[in-house]
Amino acid sequence: MDAGITAIYGRIPFEAAAELAPAETLGDIFTIASDERKVFLGLGSVRFPMPPDEAASSFAPGTAVRHEDDYIVCIVGGRHRYFPGNLREASGAELQRIAADTIGGWPDNAGAVIRAGDADSFFPVEMYTSVPCTLDNPTNVTLLGDAIHSMTPTLGRGANVAMRDGALLGRALKRAAKGEADLSAALAAYEKNMLAYGFAVVREAAKIGEQRMAQNPLPA
Template sequence: MKALIIGAGIGGLCLAQLLKKNGINVQIFERDSSPSERMQGYRLHLDADGISALQESLPNELFQLFEATSTNPLPYTTILDTGLKLNKRFPIDSYSKTEHHVESGVAKHLNVNRSTMREILLMDLDDVCNYGAKLESYKTDLNGVTAYFEDGRAIEGDLLIGADGTGSAVRKQRAPEANFMDSGARAIYGRIKTDQARKVLPDLCMADVFTAVSDVRKLILGVGPVIFPVRPEAAAQSLGINKSLSPQDDYLGCIVSGRKEFFGSTDQEIRKKTSDELQQLAVDLLSDWPSNAAAVPAAGEKDSFFYIEMTSSIPFTLQSHPNVTLLGDAIHTMTPSLGRGANVALRDAAILGKELIKVFRGEKKLAASLKEYEAEITAYGFDVVRKSAEKGTKLLGQDPLPC
Protein backbone atom coordinates (compact mmCIF):
# COMPACT_ATOMS: atom_id res chain seq x y z
CA MET A 1 0.00 0.00 0.00
CA LYS A 2 1.24 3.48 -0.89
CA ALA A 3 -0.25 6.47 0.92
CA LEU A 4 0.08 10.02 -0.43
CA ILE A 5 -0.25 12.71 2.25
CA ILE A 6 -0.84 16.28 1.10
CA GLY A 7 0.43 18.70 3.75
CA ALA A 8 3.32 18.52 6.24
CA GLY A 9 1.54 20.02 9.23
CA ILE A 10 1.47 18.25 12.57
CA GLY A 11 -1.47 16.00 11.65
CA GLY A 12 0.02 14.83 8.36
CA LEU A 13 3.44 14.27 9.94
CA CYS A 14 1.98 12.32 12.85
CA LEU A 15 0.17 10.05 10.39
CA ALA A 16 3.34 9.61 8.34
CA GLN A 17 5.31 8.59 11.43
CA LEU A 18 2.71 5.96 12.37
CA LEU A 19 2.53 4.53 8.84
CA LYS A 20 6.31 4.43 8.40
CA LYS A 21 6.75 2.79 11.81
CA ASN A 22 4.47 0.00 10.61
CA GLY A 23 6.20 -0.55 7.28
CA ILE A 24 3.72 1.26 5.06
CA ASN A 25 5.01 3.17 2.02
CA VAL A 26 4.16 6.83 2.57
CA GLN A 27 5.05 10.05 0.73
CA ILE A 28 4.35 13.59 1.98
CA PHE A 29 3.87 16.53 -0.37
CA GLU A 30 4.12 20.05 1.06
CA ARG A 31 3.53 23.20 -0.99
CA ASP A 32 5.97 25.29 1.10
CA SER A 33 9.56 25.28 -0.08
CA SER A 34 10.85 24.38 3.41
CA PRO A 35 9.52 23.55 6.90
CA SER A 36 10.24 27.11 8.09
CA GLU A 37 8.81 29.10 5.18
CA ARG A 38 5.69 30.34 7.02
CA MET A 39 5.00 31.54 10.56
CA GLN A 40 2.80 28.81 12.05
CA GLY A 41 2.44 29.88 15.66
CA TYR A 42 4.12 29.35 19.01
CA ARG A 43 2.68 27.56 22.03
CA LEU A 44 0.28 24.65 21.64
CA HIS A 45 -1.70 23.05 24.45
CA LEU A 46 -1.89 19.27 24.12
CA ASP A 47 -4.42 17.20 26.02
CA ALA A 48 -4.82 13.42 26.32
CA ASP A 49 -5.97 13.08 22.70
CA GLY A 50 -2.88 14.73 21.26
CA ILE A 51 -0.40 13.18 23.67
CA SER A 52 -1.80 9.66 23.18
CA ALA A 53 -1.73 10.05 19.40
CA LEU A 54 1.93 11.07 19.50
CA GLN A 55 2.82 8.19 21.80
CA GLU A 56 1.14 5.72 19.43
CA SER A 57 2.70 7.23 16.33
CA LEU A 58 6.28 8.17 17.18
CA PRO A 59 9.18 5.76 17.66
CA ASN A 60 9.91 5.49 21.38
CA GLU A 61 13.06 7.63 21.31
CA LEU A 62 11.26 10.48 19.52
CA PHE A 63 8.38 10.38 21.99
CA GLN A 64 10.92 10.57 24.83
CA LEU A 65 12.44 13.61 23.11
CA PHE A 66 8.97 15.16 22.79
CA GLU A 67 8.27 14.65 26.50
CA ALA A 68 11.68 16.00 27.51
CA THR A 69 11.01 19.28 25.66
CA SER A 70 7.40 19.76 26.79
CA THR A 71 6.19 21.96 29.64
CA ASN A 72 4.15 20.31 32.41
CA PRO A 73 1.88 23.19 33.46
CA LEU A 74 -0.58 23.21 36.32
CA PRO A 75 -3.89 22.02 34.80
CA TYR A 76 -5.81 25.28 34.99
CA THR A 77 -7.22 27.96 32.76
CA THR A 78 -7.03 31.08 34.87
CA ILE A 79 -9.03 34.29 34.50
CA LEU A 80 -7.71 37.63 35.74
CA ASP A 81 -9.56 40.91 35.95
CA THR A 82 -8.32 43.89 33.97
CA GLY A 83 -6.25 44.91 36.98
CA LEU A 84 -4.37 41.60 36.51
CA LYS A 85 -5.75 40.24 39.80
CA LEU A 86 -7.03 36.66 40.16
CA ASN A 87 -10.71 36.28 39.32
CA LYS A 88 -11.36 32.56 38.68
CA ARG A 89 -9.32 29.41 38.16
CA PHE A 90 -10.93 26.61 36.15
CA PRO A 91 -9.68 23.01 35.86
CA ILE A 92 -8.54 22.87 32.24
CA ASP A 93 -10.62 19.79 31.42
CA SER A 94 -13.75 21.60 32.59
CA TYR A 95 -12.89 24.69 30.55
CA SER A 96 -11.91 22.76 27.41
CA LYS A 97 -14.88 20.36 27.55
CA THR A 98 -12.65 17.31 28.00
CA GLU A 99 -14.23 16.02 31.22
CA HIS A 100 -14.41 12.60 29.53
CA HIS A 101 -10.62 12.40 29.86
CA VAL A 102 -10.94 12.84 33.63
CA GLU A 103 -13.72 10.25 33.82
CA SER A 104 -11.64 7.71 31.90
CA GLY A 105 -8.49 8.45 33.92
CA VAL A 106 -6.32 9.64 31.01
CA ALA A 107 -6.33 13.40 31.61
CA LYS A 108 -2.93 14.94 30.93
CA HIS A 109 -1.76 18.33 29.72
CA LEU A 110 1.39 19.68 28.14
CA ASN A 111 2.36 23.04 26.69
CA VAL A 112 4.68 22.61 23.72
CA ASN A 113 6.64 24.81 21.39
CA ARG A 114 5.08 24.20 18.00
CA SER A 115 8.29 24.46 16.00
CA THR A 116 10.15 22.08 18.35
CA MET A 117 7.35 19.51 18.13
CA ARG A 118 7.31 19.82 14.35
CA GLU A 119 11.07 19.31 14.19
CA ILE A 120 10.59 16.08 16.16
CA LEU A 121 7.74 14.97 13.89
CA LEU A 122 9.95 15.57 10.85
CA MET A 123 12.78 13.40 12.17
CA ASP A 124 13.51 10.30 10.06
CA LEU A 125 11.07 11.50 7.37
CA ASP A 126 13.66 13.18 5.12
CA ASP A 127 13.32 10.40 2.57
CA VAL A 128 9.53 10.78 2.26
CA CYS A 129 9.04 14.59 2.50
CA ASN A 130 8.71 16.49 -0.78
CA TYR A 131 8.75 20.31 -0.52
CA GLY A 132 7.64 22.82 -3.12
CA ALA A 133 4.95 20.33 -4.16
CA LYS A 134 1.68 22.22 -4.67
CA LEU A 135 -1.25 19.94 -5.51
CA GLU A 136 -3.39 21.02 -8.46
CA SER A 137 -5.83 18.10 -8.68
CA TYR A 138 -6.16 14.35 -8.46
CA LYS A 139 -7.89 11.55 -10.34
CA THR A 140 -9.12 8.29 -8.90
CA ASP A 141 -10.24 4.94 -10.20
CA LEU A 142 -10.64 1.43 -8.81
CA ASN A 143 -6.86 0.94 -8.89
CA GLY A 144 -5.95 4.01 -6.82
CA VAL A 145 -5.19 7.71 -7.06
CA THR A 146 -2.99 9.92 -9.23
CA ALA A 147 -2.00 13.29 -7.74
CA TYR A 148 -1.07 16.08 -10.16
CA PHE A 149 1.25 18.84 -9.00
CA GLU A 150 1.93 22.36 -10.23
CA ASP A 151 5.48 21.42 -11.24
CA GLY A 152 4.17 18.79 -13.67
CA ARG A 153 4.67 15.71 -11.54
CA ALA A 154 2.02 12.99 -11.52
CA ILE A 155 2.37 10.65 -8.52
CA GLU A 156 0.38 7.43 -8.17
CA GLY A 157 -0.72 5.83 -4.91
CA ASP A 158 -3.37 3.65 -3.37
CA LEU A 159 -4.94 6.47 -1.38
CA LEU A 160 -4.69 10.24 -0.94
CA ILE A 161 -5.01 12.05 2.41
CA GLY A 162 -5.73 15.77 2.52
CA ALA A 163 -3.89 17.09 5.58
CA ASP A 164 -3.40 20.48 3.95
CA GLY A 165 -5.27 22.77 6.33
CA THR A 166 -8.20 25.13 6.08
CA GLY A 167 -7.49 26.03 2.45
CA SER A 168 -7.19 22.35 1.52
CA ALA A 169 -6.86 21.70 -2.21
CA VAL A 170 -7.89 18.11 -1.57
CA ARG A 171 -11.10 19.12 0.19
CA LYS A 172 -12.11 21.51 -2.59
CA GLN A 173 -12.24 18.55 -4.96
CA ARG A 174 -13.21 15.83 -2.48
CA ALA A 175 -16.01 17.75 -0.71
CA PRO A 176 -16.96 20.88 -2.67
CA GLU A 177 -20.14 21.10 -0.57
CA ALA A 178 -18.07 21.95 2.54
CA ASN A 179 -18.42 25.55 3.74
CA PHE A 180 -16.27 27.67 6.03
CA MET A 181 -17.16 30.93 7.72
CA ASP A 182 -15.37 34.02 8.94
CA SER A 183 -15.90 33.92 12.70
CA GLY A 184 -15.67 37.70 12.98
CA ALA A 185 -12.84 37.33 15.53
CA ARG A 186 -9.23 38.38 15.01
CA ALA A 187 -6.00 38.03 16.96
CA ILE A 188 -2.46 39.31 17.18
CA TYR A 189 0.02 36.70 18.40
CA GLY A 190 3.51 37.26 19.77
CA ARG A 191 6.15 35.91 22.17
CA ILE A 192 7.50 37.27 25.45
CA LYS A 193 10.70 35.87 26.95
CA THR A 194 10.10 34.71 30.51
CA ASP A 195 12.57 37.12 32.10
CA GLN A 196 10.59 40.02 30.61
CA ALA A 197 7.21 38.40 31.34
CA ARG A 198 8.00 38.11 35.05
CA LYS A 199 8.32 41.90 35.21
CA VAL A 200 4.78 42.56 33.92
CA LEU A 201 2.68 39.50 34.87
CA PRO A 202 1.72 37.61 38.05
CA ASP A 203 3.69 34.44 38.82
CA LEU A 204 0.71 32.15 38.16
CA CYS A 205 0.96 33.10 34.46
CA MET A 206 4.23 31.13 34.40
CA ALA A 207 2.58 28.04 35.88
CA ASP A 208 -0.91 27.45 34.46
CA VAL A 209 -1.85 26.09 31.03
CA PHE A 210 -3.31 29.45 30.00
CA THR A 211 -4.20 32.74 31.64
CA ALA A 212 -6.69 35.21 30.16
CA VAL A 213 -7.93 38.72 30.89
CA SER A 214 -11.14 40.05 29.35
CA ASP A 215 -12.88 43.41 29.42
CA VAL A 216 -16.56 44.28 28.97
CA ARG A 217 -16.08 44.44 25.18
CA LYS A 218 -14.83 40.82 25.16
CA LEU A 219 -11.37 41.97 24.17
CA ILE A 220 -8.95 39.37 25.50
CA LEU A 221 -5.31 39.34 26.54
CA GLY A 222 -4.06 35.78 26.93
CA VAL A 223 -0.71 34.19 27.80
CA GLY A 224 0.55 30.62 28.02
CA PRO A 225 4.02 29.45 29.12
CA VAL A 226 6.53 27.24 27.34
CA ILE A 227 9.28 26.53 29.88
CA PHE A 228 11.52 23.72 28.69
CA PRO A 229 12.42 21.05 31.29
CA VAL A 230 15.46 20.39 29.07
CA ARG A 231 16.61 22.86 26.44
CA PRO A 232 15.80 21.51 22.97
CA GLU A 233 19.40 21.90 21.81
CA ALA A 234 20.57 19.66 24.70
CA ALA A 235 17.60 17.30 25.00
CA ALA A 236 18.63 14.62 22.51
CA GLN A 237 22.15 14.35 23.91
CA SER A 238 20.77 14.07 27.45
CA LEU A 239 18.73 11.06 26.32
CA GLY A 240 21.53 9.48 24.33
CA ILE A 241 19.70 10.12 21.05
CA ASN A 242 21.69 10.97 17.95
CA LYS A 243 19.46 13.87 16.90
CA SER A 244 19.54 17.65 17.18
CA LEU A 245 16.93 20.36 17.72
CA SER A 246 17.11 24.11 17.19
CA PRO A 247 17.94 26.26 20.25
CA GLN A 248 14.95 27.82 21.98
CA ASP A 249 14.41 30.19 24.93
CA ASP A 250 11.67 29.87 27.53
CA TYR A 251 8.78 32.17 26.66
CA LEU A 252 5.11 32.98 27.02
CA GLY A 253 2.89 32.96 23.98
CA CYS A 254 0.86 36.15 23.96
CA ILE A 255 -2.46 36.83 22.23
CA VAL A 256 -4.64 39.93 21.99
CA SER A 257 -7.96 38.96 20.47
CA GLY A 258 -11.49 40.24 19.92
CA ARG A 259 -14.01 41.32 17.32
CA LYS A 260 -12.54 42.44 14.02
CA GLU A 261 -14.07 45.91 14.47
CA PHE A 262 -11.67 46.60 17.37
CA PHE A 263 -8.62 46.40 15.12
CA GLY A 264 -9.52 49.60 13.27
CA SER A 265 -8.57 48.58 9.72
CA THR A 266 -9.58 46.10 7.06
CA ASP A 267 -7.94 42.68 7.08
CA GLN A 268 -6.14 43.57 3.87
CA GLU A 269 -4.57 46.63 5.51
CA ILE A 270 -3.62 44.81 8.71
CA ARG A 271 -1.95 41.97 6.76
CA LYS A 272 0.48 44.58 5.41
CA LYS A 273 1.59 45.69 8.88
CA THR A 274 5.03 44.77 10.14
CA SER A 275 5.60 42.89 13.39
CA ASP A 276 6.49 46.17 15.12
CA GLU A 277 3.25 47.77 13.90
CA LEU A 278 1.18 44.80 15.07
CA GLN A 279 2.90 44.88 18.45
CA GLN A 280 2.05 48.56 18.80
CA LEU A 281 -1.55 47.88 17.77
CA ALA A 282 -1.78 45.23 20.53
CA VAL A 283 -0.40 47.76 23.02
CA ASP A 284 -2.91 50.41 21.89
CA LEU A 285 -5.85 48.01 22.24
CA LEU A 286 -5.04 47.53 25.94
CA SER A 287 -4.06 51.12 26.70
CA ASP A 288 -7.30 52.07 28.49
CA TRP A 289 -7.30 49.15 30.93
CA PRO A 290 -6.89 50.27 34.57
CA SER A 291 -3.68 48.27 35.05
CA ASN A 292 -0.51 48.44 33.03
CA ALA A 293 -1.69 45.52 30.89
CA ALA A 294 -0.39 47.25 27.77
CA ALA A 295 3.11 46.53 29.12
CA VAL A 296 2.53 42.83 28.41
CA PRO A 297 2.60 42.97 24.59
CA ALA A 298 5.07 45.85 24.85
CA ALA A 299 7.48 43.39 26.50
CA GLY A 300 7.25 41.02 23.53
CA GLU A 301 10.14 39.85 21.40
CA LYS A 302 10.94 41.99 18.39
CA ASP A 303 9.73 40.54 15.07
CA SER A 304 7.54 37.93 16.79
CA PHE A 305 4.07 39.39 16.17
CA PHE A 306 1.66 38.24 13.47
CA TYR A 307 -2.04 38.54 12.62
CA ILE A 308 -4.69 35.83 12.42
CA GLU A 309 -8.20 35.89 10.97
CA MET A 310 -10.19 33.20 12.77
CA THR A 311 -12.15 30.81 10.57
CA SER A 312 -14.53 27.97 11.39
CA SER A 313 -15.81 25.08 9.34
CA ILE A 314 -19.58 24.61 9.19
CA PRO A 315 -20.51 21.01 10.10
CA PHE A 316 -21.85 18.99 7.18
CA THR A 317 -22.31 15.37 6.11
CA LEU A 318 -19.22 14.05 4.35
CA GLN A 319 -20.05 11.51 1.64
CA SER A 320 -17.80 8.45 1.61
CA HIS A 321 -15.07 7.90 -0.98
CA PRO A 322 -13.10 4.67 -1.56
CA ASN A 323 -9.57 6.11 -1.62
CA VAL A 324 -9.46 9.85 -0.79
CA THR A 325 -9.98 11.26 2.70
CA LEU A 326 -9.29 14.31 4.89
CA LEU A 327 -7.65 15.04 8.21
CA GLY A 328 -7.51 17.87 10.75
CA ASP A 329 -8.24 21.44 9.63
CA ALA A 330 -8.88 20.25 6.08
CA ILE A 331 -12.21 18.86 7.32
CA HIS A 332 -12.98 20.50 10.69
CA THR A 333 -11.27 23.85 11.24
CA MET A 334 -12.20 25.37 14.58
CA THR A 335 -11.56 28.64 16.34
CA PRO A 336 -8.96 28.41 19.16
CA SER A 337 -11.37 29.13 22.03
CA LEU A 338 -10.97 25.66 23.57
CA GLY A 339 -7.35 25.11 22.52
CA ARG A 340 -8.25 21.79 20.91
CA GLY A 341 -7.49 22.10 17.18
CA ALA A 342 -4.06 20.44 17.30
CA ASN A 343 -5.39 17.68 19.53
CA VAL A 344 -8.22 16.85 17.15
CA ALA A 345 -5.84 16.75 14.18
CA LEU A 346 -3.47 14.41 16.02
CA ARG A 347 -6.35 12.21 17.11
CA ASP A 348 -7.52 12.03 13.48
CA ALA A 349 -4.03 10.94 12.45
CA ALA A 350 -3.89 8.14 15.01
CA ILE A 351 -7.36 6.84 14.14
CA LEU A 352 -6.67 6.89 10.40
CA GLY A 353 -3.24 5.34 10.86
CA LYS A 354 -4.64 2.41 12.84
CA GLU A 355 -7.30 1.84 10.19
CA LEU A 356 -4.71 1.83 7.41
CA ILE A 357 -2.52 -0.62 9.32
CA LYS A 358 -5.48 -3.04 9.33
CA VAL A 359 -5.82 -2.61 5.57
CA PHE A 360 -2.08 -3.15 5.11
CA ARG A 361 -2.32 -6.39 7.08
CA GLY A 362 -5.25 -7.61 5.00
CA GLU A 363 -7.71 -7.39 7.91
CA LYS A 364 -10.03 -4.81 6.25
CA LYS A 365 -10.81 -3.28 2.88
CA LEU A 366 -9.62 0.28 2.26
CA ALA A 367 -13.04 1.71 1.40
CA ALA A 368 -14.60 0.25 4.56
CA SER A 369 -11.78 1.57 6.74
CA LEU A 370 -12.04 5.08 5.32
CA LYS A 371 -15.80 5.09 5.78
CA GLU A 372 -15.50 4.11 9.45
CA TYR A 373 -12.71 6.62 10.01
CA GLU A 374 -14.72 9.47 8.48
CA ALA A 375 -17.84 8.61 10.48
CA GLU A 376 -15.82 8.82 13.70
CA ILE A 377 -13.82 11.96 12.98
CA THR A 378 -16.72 13.97 11.60
CA ALA A 379 -18.91 13.11 14.61
CA TYR A 380 -16.17 13.92 17.09
CA GLY A 381 -14.50 16.74 15.16
CA PHE A 382 -17.66 18.67 14.37
CA ASP A 383 -18.75 18.34 17.99
CA VAL A 384 -15.55 20.15 18.99
CA VAL A 385 -16.14 22.73 16.21
CA ARG A 386 -19.57 23.48 17.71
CA LYS A 387 -18.26 23.71 21.27
CA SER A 388 -15.38 25.94 20.17
CA ALA A 389 -17.82 28.25 18.40
CA GLU A 390 -20.08 28.38 21.45
CA LYS A 391 -17.16 29.26 23.71
CA GLY A 392 -15.85 31.79 21.19
CA THR A 393 -19.25 33.46 20.92
CA LYS A 394 -19.41 33.79 24.69
CA LEU A 395 -15.84 34.95 25.26
CA LEU A 396 -14.79 36.70 22.04
CA GLY A 397 -18.08 37.75 20.56
CA GLN A 398 -17.40 35.59 17.51
CA ASP A 399 -20.28 35.02 15.12
CA PRO A 400 -22.27 31.88 15.96
CA LEU A 401 -22.40 28.95 13.58
CA PRO A 402 -25.49 28.91 11.35
CA CYS A 403 -28.22 26.55 12.47
Protein backbone atom coordinates in the same frame (compact mmCIF):
# COMPACT_ATOMS: atom_id res chain seq x y z
CA MET B 1 -16.08 30.37 7.40
CA ASP B 2 -14.86 33.66 8.84
CA ALA B 3 -15.17 33.51 12.63
CA GLY B 4 -15.15 37.31 12.79
CA ILE B 5 -12.08 37.44 15.03
CA THR B 6 -8.69 39.08 14.56
CA ALA B 7 -5.80 38.29 16.88
CA ILE B 8 -2.21 39.44 17.24
CA TYR B 9 0.25 36.90 18.63
CA GLY B 10 3.70 37.57 20.08
CA ARG B 11 6.36 36.38 22.49
CA ILE B 12 7.49 37.96 25.75
CA PRO B 13 10.86 36.92 27.21
CA PHE B 14 10.16 34.99 30.39
CA GLU B 15 12.33 37.19 32.59
CA ALA B 16 10.54 40.35 31.41
CA ALA B 17 7.11 38.79 31.88
CA ALA B 18 8.00 37.63 35.38
CA GLU B 19 8.34 41.26 36.45
CA LEU B 20 5.05 42.43 34.93
CA ALA B 21 2.55 39.61 34.53
CA PRO B 22 0.45 37.93 37.25
CA ALA B 23 2.20 34.96 38.82
CA GLU B 24 -0.54 32.62 37.58
CA THR B 25 0.52 33.19 33.97
CA LEU B 26 4.03 31.95 34.67
CA GLY B 27 2.89 28.42 35.46
CA ASP B 28 1.25 25.88 33.18
CA ILE B 29 -2.22 27.47 33.00
CA PHE B 30 -3.19 29.55 29.96
CA THR B 31 -4.77 32.71 31.39
CA ILE B 32 -7.32 34.90 29.60
CA ALA B 33 -8.84 38.25 30.57
CA SER B 34 -11.44 40.19 28.58
CA ASP B 35 -13.39 43.43 28.70
CA GLU B 36 -16.94 44.53 27.89
CA ARG B 37 -16.10 44.48 24.16
CA LYS B 38 -15.00 40.85 24.53
CA VAL B 39 -11.54 41.95 23.48
CA PHE B 40 -9.19 39.54 25.21
CA LEU B 41 -5.61 39.17 26.35
CA GLY B 42 -4.28 35.64 26.63
CA LEU B 43 -0.99 34.74 28.31
CA GLY B 44 0.58 31.30 28.51
CA SER B 45 4.05 30.14 29.48
CA VAL B 46 6.32 28.05 27.27
CA ARG B 47 8.96 26.43 29.50
CA PHE B 48 11.46 24.05 27.94
CA PRO B 49 12.68 21.17 30.14
CA MET B 50 15.72 21.24 27.85
CA PRO B 51 16.58 23.95 25.30
CA PRO B 52 15.26 22.80 21.90
CA ASP B 53 18.68 22.84 20.23
CA GLU B 54 20.16 20.69 23.01
CA ALA B 55 17.21 18.29 22.81
CA ALA B 56 17.68 17.95 19.05
CA SER B 57 21.40 17.32 19.48
CA SER B 58 20.71 14.61 22.07
CA PHE B 59 17.74 12.84 20.49
CA ALA B 60 17.97 13.66 16.76
CA PRO B 61 21.62 14.38 15.92
CA GLY B 62 22.02 16.38 12.75
CA THR B 63 18.60 18.03 13.03
CA ALA B 64 18.85 21.80 12.73
CA VAL B 65 16.88 23.38 15.58
CA ARG B 66 17.59 26.90 16.78
CA HIS B 67 18.06 27.82 20.41
CA GLU B 68 14.98 29.16 22.19
CA ASP B 69 14.74 30.57 25.69
CA ASP B 70 11.60 30.24 27.81
CA TYR B 71 8.91 32.76 26.94
CA ILE B 72 5.31 33.79 27.48
CA VAL B 73 3.03 33.68 24.46
CA CYS B 74 0.63 36.62 24.33
CA ILE B 75 -2.53 37.02 22.26
CA VAL B 76 -4.65 40.14 21.92
CA GLY B 77 -7.85 39.48 19.99
CA GLY B 78 -11.42 40.50 19.36
CA ARG B 79 -13.91 41.37 16.63
CA HIS B 80 -12.36 42.56 13.37
CA ARG B 81 -13.69 46.08 13.92
CA TYR B 82 -11.36 46.67 16.85
CA PHE B 83 -8.28 46.30 14.63
CA PRO B 84 -6.98 48.11 11.53
CA GLY B 85 -7.74 46.36 8.26
CA ASN B 86 -4.17 46.16 6.92
CA LEU B 87 -2.45 44.13 9.62
CA ARG B 88 -0.72 41.81 7.15
CA GLU B 89 1.24 44.81 5.88
CA ALA B 90 2.31 45.93 9.36
CA SER B 91 5.74 45.25 10.83
CA GLY B 92 6.21 43.31 14.03
CA ALA B 93 6.83 46.52 15.93
CA GLU B 94 3.66 48.07 14.52
CA LEU B 95 1.65 44.98 15.46
CA GLN B 96 3.08 45.12 18.97
CA ARG B 97 1.99 48.75 19.29
CA ILE B 98 -1.49 47.99 17.91
CA ALA B 99 -1.91 45.10 20.35
CA ALA B 100 -0.93 47.30 23.30
CA ASP B 101 -3.15 50.15 22.10
CA THR B 102 -6.13 47.80 21.70
CA ILE B 103 -6.08 47.20 25.45
CA GLY B 104 -4.98 50.75 26.23
CA GLY B 105 -7.87 51.27 28.64
CA TRP B 106 -6.81 48.31 30.79
CA PRO B 107 -4.57 48.56 33.87
CA ASP B 108 -1.09 49.77 32.95
CA ASN B 109 0.62 46.41 33.40
CA ALA B 110 -1.46 44.84 30.62
CA GLY B 111 -0.01 47.11 27.98
CA ALA B 112 3.42 46.98 29.60
CA VAL B 113 3.51 43.20 29.21
CA ILE B 114 2.84 43.53 25.48
CA ARG B 115 5.44 46.27 25.07
CA ALA B 116 8.03 44.07 26.82
CA GLY B 117 7.71 41.50 24.04
CA ASP B 118 10.09 40.70 21.22
CA ALA B 119 8.86 43.04 18.48
CA ASP B 120 9.96 40.72 15.66
CA SER B 121 7.79 37.91 17.04
CA PHE B 122 4.41 39.61 16.56
CA PHE B 123 2.13 38.41 13.75
CA PRO B 124 -1.60 38.71 12.90
CA VAL B 125 -4.18 35.95 12.54
CA GLU B 126 -7.71 36.08 11.17
CA MET B 127 -9.64 33.21 12.72
CA TYR B 128 -11.72 30.83 10.66
CA THR B 129 -13.76 27.76 11.52
CA SER B 130 -15.03 24.81 9.55
CA VAL B 131 -18.77 24.25 9.14
CA PRO B 132 -20.01 20.75 10.03
CA CYS B 133 -20.59 18.68 6.91
CA THR B 134 -20.71 15.07 5.72
CA LEU B 135 -18.46 12.92 3.54
CA ASP B 136 -21.00 10.85 1.68
CA ASN B 137 -18.88 9.05 -0.92
CA PRO B 138 -15.69 7.62 0.59
CA THR B 139 -12.76 7.17 -1.80
CA ASN B 140 -9.13 6.17 -1.29
CA VAL B 141 -8.41 9.76 -0.23
CA THR B 142 -9.54 11.03 3.16
CA LEU B 143 -9.05 13.98 5.49
CA LEU B 144 -7.91 14.59 9.04
CA GLY B 145 -7.14 17.47 11.38
CA ASP B 146 -7.68 21.03 10.21
CA ALA B 147 -8.27 19.81 6.65
CA ILE B 148 -11.77 18.77 7.75
CA HIS B 149 -12.64 20.14 11.21
CA SER B 150 -10.65 23.33 11.80
CA MET B 151 -11.88 25.36 14.75
CA THR B 152 -11.15 28.50 16.72
CA PRO B 153 -8.75 27.98 19.64
CA THR B 154 -11.22 28.64 22.45
CA LEU B 155 -10.97 25.10 23.80
CA GLY B 156 -7.32 24.43 22.97
CA ARG B 157 -8.30 21.01 21.61
CA GLY B 158 -7.61 21.22 17.88
CA ALA B 159 -4.24 19.46 18.04
CA ASN B 160 -5.62 16.75 20.34
CA VAL B 161 -8.46 16.02 17.94
CA ALA B 162 -6.01 15.85 15.02
CA MET B 163 -3.88 13.33 16.91
CA ARG B 164 -6.99 11.27 17.61
CA ASP B 165 -7.71 11.35 13.87
CA GLY B 166 -4.21 10.09 13.12
CA ALA B 167 -4.48 7.21 15.57
CA LEU B 168 -7.93 6.20 14.31
CA LEU B 169 -6.89 6.44 10.66
CA GLY B 170 -3.74 4.45 11.33
CA ARG B 171 -5.76 1.61 12.84
CA ALA B 172 -8.17 1.70 9.88
CA LEU B 173 -5.32 1.46 7.37
CA LYS B 174 -3.71 -1.34 9.37
CA ARG B 175 -6.92 -3.36 9.20
CA ALA B 176 -7.09 -2.82 5.44
CA ALA B 177 -3.42 -3.75 4.97
CA LYS B 178 -3.94 -7.00 6.90
CA GLY B 179 -6.96 -7.88 4.79
CA GLU B 180 -9.35 -7.57 7.72
CA ALA B 181 -11.41 -4.90 5.95
CA ASP B 182 -11.83 -3.47 2.48
CA LEU B 183 -10.02 -0.13 2.16
CA SER B 184 -13.13 1.82 1.25
CA ALA B 185 -15.07 0.28 4.14
CA ALA B 186 -12.23 0.98 6.57
CA LEU B 187 -12.06 4.62 5.47
CA ALA B 188 -15.83 4.98 5.61
CA ALA B 189 -15.82 3.74 9.22
CA TYR B 190 -12.98 6.13 10.08
CA GLU B 191 -14.79 9.08 8.52
CA LYS B 192 -18.05 8.30 10.30
CA ASN B 193 -16.35 8.31 13.70
CA MET B 194 -14.07 11.26 12.93
CA LEU B 195 -16.89 13.48 11.70
CA ALA B 196 -18.97 12.74 14.80
CA TYR B 197 -16.38 13.62 17.45
CA GLY B 198 -14.55 16.23 15.33
CA PHE B 199 -17.56 18.38 14.57
CA ALA B 200 -18.82 17.98 18.13
CA VAL B 201 -15.68 19.82 19.22
CA VAL B 202 -16.09 22.40 16.42
CA ARG B 203 -19.61 23.16 17.69
CA GLU B 204 -18.44 23.39 21.29
CA ALA B 205 -15.53 25.66 20.34
CA ALA B 206 -17.89 27.93 18.39
CA LYS B 207 -20.32 28.11 21.31
CA ILE B 208 -17.58 29.06 23.76
CA GLY B 209 -16.16 31.46 21.17
CA GLU B 210 -19.50 33.26 20.94
CA GLN B 211 -19.59 33.65 24.72
CA ARG B 212 -16.00 34.71 25.27
CA MET B 213 -14.96 36.68 22.17
CA ALA B 214 -18.15 37.32 20.16
CA GLN B 215 -17.24 34.79 17.47
CA ASN B 216 -19.64 34.52 14.54
CA PRO B 217 -22.10 31.67 15.17
CA LEU B 218 -22.11 28.59 12.97
CA PRO B 219 -24.95 28.38 10.43
CA ALA B 220 -28.11 26.87 11.89
